[in-house]
Amino acid sequence: MNKIMSITILSFVLTLLTSFHPSITARPTAKLLFQKKIDQKGRCKYKVKKGDNIYSILRKLYRQLPTEDMSLMTERIKKLNPGLKDINFIYPGQSLNLPQASPNSKGKLLAEFTQEAKETKDQTNRIKSIIYTVKSGDHLYKILRHNGNLTNEQINSTYLYLFKELNPGIKDINNLQVGQEIVLPLPVAQDTSKQEQTQVVDRQKKKSIKNKITKPKQKSLSKQEERKILAKSLLRTLGFTFASGKEMIYPYGQKEWCHINLQKTPLASSPWGEPTIFLPQGMTLESELTKFRQANLQICPVAPSWSLDSLLTQIEELFANKLIYWQGKHKLILHHSRQIFELQADYQVIVKYSSTKSFYLFNLSPCAESCPSPLTYGYLANQNIFIYESGRSLSNTHFRPQEYPKSDSLYLPKVSPSKIEQLVSSRLHNKDLTKYRHLYNNTESFLCKLTELQLASREAIKLSWGPKQKISLNLKLFKVAGIEEDYYLLPPKQANPYLVALLRLKGYNCFVVCNDNTI
Numbered sequence: 001m002n003k004i005m006s007i008t009i010l011s012f013v014l015t016l017l018t019s020f021h022p023s024i025t026a027r028p029t030a031k032l033l034f035q036k037k038i039d040q041k042g043r044c045k046y047k048v049k050k051g052d053n054i055y056s057i058l059r060k061l062y063r064q065l066p067t068e069d070m071s072l073m074t075e076r077i078k079k080l081n082p083g084l085k086d087i088n089f090i091y092p093g094q095s096l097n098l099p100q101a102s103p104n105s106k107g108k109l110l111a112e113f114t115q116e117a118k119e120t121k122d123q124t125n126r127i128k129s130i131i132y133t134v135k136s137g138d139h140l141y142k143i144l145r146h147n148g149n150l151t152n153e154q155i156n157s158t159y160l161y162l163f164k165e166l167n168p169g170i171k172d173i174n175n176l177q178v179g180q181e182i183v184l185p186l187p188v189a190q191d192t193s194k195q196e197q198t199q200v201v202d203r204q205k206k207k208s209i210k211n212k213i214t215k216p217k218q219k220s221l222s223k224q225e226e227r228k229i230l231a232k233s234l235l236r237t238l239g240f241t242f243a244s245g246k247e248m249i250y251p252y253g254q255k256e257w258c259h260i261n262l263q264k265t266p267l268a269s270s271p272w273g274e275p276t277i278f279l280p281q282g283m284t285l286e287s288e289l290t291k292f293r294q295a296n297l298q299i300c301p302v303a304p305s306w307s308l309d310s311l312l313t314q315i316e317e318l319f320a321n322k323l324i325y326w327q328g329k330h331k332l333i334l335h336h337s338r339q340i341f342e343l344q345a346d347y348q349v350i351v352k353y354s355s356t357k358s359f360y361l362f363n364l365s366p367c368a369e370s371c372p373s374p375l376t377y378g379y380l381a382n383q384n385i386f387i388y389e390s391g392r393s394l395s396n397t398h399f400r401p402q403e404y405p406k407s408d409s410l411y412l413p414k415v416s417p418s419k420i421e422q423l424v425s426s427r428l429h430n431k432d433l434t435k436y437r438h439l440y441n442n443t444e445s446f447l448c449k450l451t452e453l454q455l456a457s458r459e460a461i462k463l464s465w466g467p468k469q470k471i472s473l474n475l476k477l478f479k480v481a482g483i484e485e486d487y488y489l490l491p492p493k494q495a496n497p498y499l500v501a502l503l504r505l506k507g508y509n510c511f512v513v514c515n516d517n518t519i
Contacts (some may be wrong), residue, residue: 043080048094051483054087055509061098074411088511089419127185129166134180136389137400139374140173148186152409159185174373221397227306229397230390232266234308234362237388237399238323238351239271252295258288267297271351272322274298280306308347308362324350334359336383337494340474343385359385362399372465375505378404379498380471410497413504415489415511417446423480423487424455431455443513444491447478456480459488463506477503477510489513 046057058073078087080097090096132143144150144159162185163173176182221229232242248260248267260267266278276298279289283304292299300318303310312325326332326348334341345361377387381404388399417440421433431453439446450456459479464472478489488503488510495512503510 043097043099046096046098048090048092048096050092052090052092053482053485053509054090056484057096057098086419088413088415089422127162127187129183129185132182132184134176134178134182136178137402138176138178139403140176141374141405142403143182143184147184150187152405175371177371224305226397227308228266230399231302231306231308231311233390233398234347234388235268237362237386237401238349238360239353240268240276242266242268250295250297252291256291256294258291258295270298270319271353272319274319276300276318278302278311280304312347312349322352324352326350332359332361334385338475341380341383341385342472342474344470345387356384361385361387363387363389365390372402372471373502373505374402374404375410375498375501376404376465376471377402378407379496379502382407382496382498404498407497410501412495412497412500413511414514415487416440416515417443417513420446420450420480420487420489420513423482424450427455427481440515443515444493447489447491447513450480451478456489461488461503461508463502477508478513482509485509487511 046061048057054074054077062073074087076099077096078084080099081087084090084096130147132147134143140160140163141152141155144155144163145152148159150159160173163183164170166183166185170176170182236242243262243266246261246263248262249257250260250267251257260277264280264283268276268278270276275296277292278300279292280302281304289299298318300311300314302314309327316323316325328344328346328348330344332341332343332348334343343359343361346364347362349360349362351358351360372387380387387402389402390397390399417437424433436446436449439449447456451458457479458476460474460476462472462474475494478491480487480489486509488508490500490510490512492512492514495514500510500512
């Protein structure tokens with residue numbers, strides 16, 4: 001009993017000592033620690049499977065990513081994988097860093113830059129928005145650059161996604177319609193001073209005062225005057241330079257002068273240097289015609305209504321073998337760089353300059369739907385094919401060119417012959433390709449050899465744009481069958497960034513074949 005009491009007292013004393021004396025500590029209890037694995041910089045790992053390529057991965061995992069943003073995504077993946085030399089070729093079992101998945105994506109990954117763009121929704125407090133009406137020749141990049149003084153980098157990183165947030169009803173930003181009203185996000189300086197704010201208020205007040213003042217109505221142009229201005233706009237596009245002013249005294253002979261009314265009978269220098277005067281029928285005296293002939297002026301008769309069809313017919317007769325007018329009811333078929341173009345517009349003109357030939361297509365009004373993309377206009381311009389449309393403003397009196405992005409801003413995927421050899425290695429069937437490696441520097445000959453060995457084929461493809469397919473392109477591509485998808489290959493001579501981008505937008509897995517030294 002005494003022994004039990006002594007043990008109890010001893011345990012009580014030890015408890016008091018451990019509670020109050022700092023040098024005596026109790027033994028710590030065991031704890032369970034759960035450590036969550038977190039990837040750095042919002043990355044996640046993806047293990048490459050057999051048959052994968054970078055674009056099949058993007059289409060499989062990033063289903064919410066628009067097709068036109070594929071090239072931007074590949075640049076992001078390049079930054080996350082600095083050790084990856086060639087993003088176009090990956091092997092099974094390889095580990096790739098991809099942008100972190102969103103918890104709301106139901107297991108599907110979303111692009112890192114798309115997540116960043118959604119975060120820019122919070123930036124709407126620091127931007128202003130305006131209502132803008134789409135005009136002829138407009139596309140979204142042009143509108144944002146012109147109205148917000150933005151660079152392409154700013155548009156891609158922030159304002160493209162702000163535009164989508166402000167315009168949820170627009171499904172295809174590349175297909176804006178003329179006359180359509182859109183909401184534009186525009187930057188506002190955050191450090192605007194009070195003085196600048198008051199200046200804005202003052203300008204608004206002045207503007208409201210000006211609006212209250214009734215301005216005299218401008219004299220409207222007659223239809224004949226409108227057609228004449230439109231005709232001169234078309235001729236300027238073709239290279240004609242018109243004399244300015246209302247009147248001109250033109251010399252002829254030794255000491256003779258003739259008087260020219262430039263408003264009634266415009267005078268211009270043709271693209272080939274001949275002075276040309278345009279004479280409306282029934283408005284010129286025979287004595288004046290004699291003076292014009294003596295002055296060695298090229299005389300082009302013009303219908304009183306300034307009909308474009310009649311005008312172009314007369315110019316074709318006047319400048320034989322230099323200008324060809326192709327009426328709009330017939331398709332213009334061009335064979336160029338192993339490709340066949342089928343073109344149709346209201347007015348089609350072929351102009352032969354000193355060493356080149358240019359093709360001009362004029363439409364009197366913008367297409368209401370299914371307009372070609374700016375990439376299409378860029379590719380056609382690279383082939384010296386230019387499309388102009390008269391706008392809905394300024395009484396349709398001017399033809400305006402179609403704008404397109406610069407070629408150096410487009411992504412151009414490349415592949416080497418050695419990589420192609422790896423693709424077809426499973427179908428060699430005792431065929432030895434090593435003896436054809438001397439053709440690597442001549443990639444087109446290498447592709448032809450693969451076709452001869454039945455390891456590749458030539459496939460005819462037709463791309464069409466515009467209402468009623470008024471613009472179409474027929475070409476042949478080299479096709480190599482892959483495990484999950486086919487590869488469409490172009491030799492360097494056809495390596496046009498606009499063409500590759502157009503083919504990819506149409507769903508073709510297209511690459512440009514270059515030797516290993518140029519990749």
